[in-house]
Amino acid sequence: RRPPDSSPDFRHRLAFAVEADRLKTVSRGTTLFDGSRRERSGEHSWHVALMALVLAPHADVPADVARAVRMLLVHDIVEIDAGDNPIHGSFDAAEVERAERKAADRLYGMLPERAGAALRALWDEFEAARTADALWGKAIDRVQPVLANLAAGGGSWRDYPVDMAKMEGRVGAKVKKGAPEIWNALLPDIRAWFAVNRP
Template sequence: MDRLKRQIGFIVELDKLKTIVRQSWLADGSRRENSAEHSWHVALMALVLAEHANADMDLDLARVVKLLLLHDVVEIDAGDVLIYDVAGNVSKPERERQAAERIYGMLPDDQAAELRALWEEFEMGETTEARFAASLDRLMPLLHNFLTEGRAWRHHGVTADQVLAANARIAAGSAALWDYARGLIDEAVERDYLLPGKE
């Protein structure tokens, strides 16, 4: 029973992810999305877009989905930080590490180690699955910004150079998705959704 209680306690704790409001607005612009919605949506992206992973990748799709479902659990404690917020990102790794210890530590030891390792794999970005998962994690907010006419970008004064730099890691997981993303960025500048860069 202790094992089950710990597992249920972890599951109940995950409900808090629904309260973490992100910078990205829903595609219809009605409200900002929460972190649980984001995790669900990028996991579905993996199922639909797996064929666009870089051709040299031997992809374990189930692992990609696990990484995406677990990667933002730490935001329950650490919150969501805008990717373009340099100052806000300085302490982010330590805050997220502490959050991972507490939240994954709620589980029985074997599951705590397994899920914590998956979170760390995503953070390190060294495996095929982590690189593809990260590409989807970066593409989704970009899509939301484009579909809401740059709502969050404009609010924070983000430039095309910043978007290109922050999202270049998409290419490591999918050259095809990076080509698509670059097209969206160019179009966003043309439509005045995004401030042009210095170039």
């Protein structure tokens, strides 16, 4: 009989793990907190998963942290094919959505069927942003770049025509759905930066 190590199930999982490495080369709009270089999507995924874990008591609705962490580990995998689309950048939302769905089909489709469907369902749930776990994950994903920009003295805010109203509408609204306490805590610092730099 064939040794277990050559089972097609294992080879598919391994191929996905190898392909995932490419997320480390996808550059994001934001920088590291020290401003030294652009953040990559792989390390961003680690940071938001860790934040979802350590900030969990501050979720608005108690979330299943393990599920939120799993969502965040896979939430940007589509960027391997579709790239990162900065929140304050200009892009065709329908086109991005099409590209990301196609990427999800290919990438989650590398896994054995049930495993791929489970991770794809997690990603769909994250994107739909309606369950407590997805709202918590989304809030962390949106607030992490805010922390980066505050730490870096502006960071990616300097690269885009973003003002306090856009921040409230595009970022604050989403953070507040999952983590209003965190948004409210950061608001004085955010307002202070925009008052000085985008009066």
